[in-house]
Structures are given as structure tokens and as C-alpha cells.
């Protein structure tokens with residue numbers, strides 16, 4: 001059995017934050033950010049906005065493009081590290097879309113590699129589990145976990161959602177040719193946002209004598225990152241992964257139409273493309289407008305490229321994600 005991409009969609013918050021805006025709150029400049037990252041603007045959720053609503057909008061657009069009814073969706077995978085509920089937000093998207101047949105819906109947490117992992121999971125469900133229409137949504141609001149006083153991280157991230165619909169098809173039409181996924185828990189020290197446990201001010205048991213432990217309430221700390229270590233990791237691991245996927249697909253870098261990497265930094269995109277010998281005109285990049293939108297970045301860039309007429313039906317795309325965990329991976333897909 002095969003699987004193919006039949007629709008895509010995306011949505012971004014209205015609030016645009018420029019490099020000049022950031023230079024008003026931290027010691028930085030438009031020039032530094034542009035030269036070191038390629039980013040000019042990013043979109044940020046306000047306290048009135050909802051990431052779940054943004055993700056639902058992206059998913060709805062993907063269904064419309066695919067001309068698939070929400071009732072025919074049998075799996076919703078929400079790839080996010082920033083759900084709006086501790087127990088996940090995928091079921092709320094299923095509800096917002098009005099999928100009446102109660103399809104399975106759950107979250108996948110794999111940071112900036114989340115969408116790639118969701119895509120590969122969708123293919124496995126279709127090939128092995130009899131699923132027909134799988135919505136894969138990448139959505140993140142890292143702005144909620146950024147330290148807005150840390151110029152090393154707050155300049156990088158933006159909020160967004162993107163989605164694709166993966167559909168079962170016969171093997172001749174198969175649109176996922178090869179993939180390669182990895183994790184390295186050792187690298188978490190270079191990019192993380194660990195849990196923080198705060199003791200609750202409560203006389204009952206606060207000294208541990210009644211409950212046997214101090215009552216506590218947990219939250220997550222802000223994103224902590226050693227940027228240059230993450231940079232080196234991406235430039236080393238992503239080309240290897242793409243080459244491995246290409247090999248499994250029986251292709252070479254020269255035969256792909258597009259290189260679509262997680263949109264983290266233009267210098268990473270350029271370095272990976274150079275290593276793979278993919279010319280700049282075949283590299284999809286939209287991070288100038290959105291920054292690093294984590295799990296949303298690949299479907300957001302794909303959606304813009306498809307709706308803008310750049311990526312055409314039948315084009316072959318090498319997509320690769322990388323990020324916290326550390327996690328990284330790639331997949332060769334046909335649009």
C-alpha cells in the first residue's frame with residue numbers, strides 16, 4: 001500500500017515582530033540578526049490568541065485543498081512541544097474540525113523534528129494499520145517559553161501552524177520514498193527547557209511530615225540553548241540523514257526538485273545545501289518572514305511554496321527536521 005500528500009495548509013498569528021522591535025528590548029540590531037540568521041520578522045501569539053485554533057485553521061485548509069470531508073479523517077497527529085493542555089491538544093483540533101467519526105487524535109512531542117516524525121508515523125499507520133486519511137499538523141508557540149531578556153534565543157523563534165493530509169493510495173502512486181530518523185539524548189544539554197518544581201505555600205504537609213513530600217506545582221523553564229553547538233550538530237547530521245534517505249529512495253541529491261529543511265537559520269540551510277551540492281535556487285526558505293517556528297516550519301514553508309506555484313504536482317522534495325532532544329531526520333516525498 002502507498003501513501004501520498006494530497007493537501008496542505010498553514011496559519012500564522014497576526015502580530016508581526018521585526019528585528020528593530022526586538023532591538024528595543026534586548027541589546028541587538030537588525031543587522032546582527034539578519035546577517036547571523038537571515039531572519040527579519042516573526043509572528044507571535046498574543047494572550048488573546050490560541051495555538052489550537054491556529055492549528056485547526058491550518059488543518060482545515062489542508063482538508064479543503066485535498067477535498068476531503070472531516071468525517072473521512074481517521075487519524076489526527078498534532079506535532080507540538082507547546083500544547084495548550086498538559087494532556088495534549090490534538091483532540092481539541094479533532095473537535096474543532098467536526099470529525100464526527102471520533103478519529104484517533106494525539107500529540108507527538110519531538111521539537112523541530114516533530115513534523116517529520118508525524119509524517120513518517122502517518123505513512124506507517126496507512127501502510128500497516130489500514131488508515132486512509134491522516135492529518136499531520138505541526139504547530140508551536142515557542143514565544144511562550146522564550147526568555148525575552150536573552151538575546152541569544154529570543155531573536156530566533158516565531159509561532160505558526162502548518163498541516164498536510166496524507167492519504168492511502170495504490171503502490172504505483174506512492175509518494176514517500178525513503179526516510180531516516182535519529183535521536184541523541186546526550187545532546188539535550190545543548191537545547192532544553194526543563195521542568196521546574198516550585199513548593200506550594202501550604203501549611204498542610206509543607207514540611208513533609210503529613211504527606212511525606214512537600215506539595216509542589218510544576219512549570220517549564222525558558223528555552224536554554226548553546227547556539228553554536230546546535231549549529232554544528234545540524235550542519236553535521238542533516239546532510240548525512242538526507243543522503244541516507246536519498247540512498248533508500250534510490251535517488252541522488254541532483255535528482256530532487258527541492259530541499260526543504262527545518263527553517264532554523266539561513267546559514268544552516270546554506271551549509272547543508274552546499275554539502276549536498278544542491279544549488280540555492282532549489283532550496284526552499286521562508287524564515288526571513290517567520291523565524292524558527294519549530295514543528296510548524298516545514299509544513300508552513302511547503303504550503304507557501306505550493307500555493308505560490310513554486311512546488312508543482314509531481315515534484316520530489318527532500319525534507320529534513322532537526323532540533324531539541326536532540327532529534328533529527330529526513331524523508332523524500334513527492335508532492
Ligand code: ACO
Nearest residue numbers: 028032036111112151152155227228230231264265323324
Ligand atoms: N545580538 C547581538 N549579539 C548577539 C546576539 C544578538 N541577538 N546573540 C548573541 N550575540 C553575541 C554573543 O553574546 C557573542 O558575543 P561575544 O563574542 O562577545 O561573547 C557573539 O554574539 C557570538 O555569539 P555566538 O553564539 O557564537 O553566535 P553565532 O554566530 O553562533 O550565532 C545563533 C548565534 C544565531 C544562535 C546560531 O548559533 C544559531 O542559529 N544556532 C542554531 C540555533 C538553532 O537553530 N536552534 C534551534 C534548533 S530547533 C529546536 O528544536 C527548537
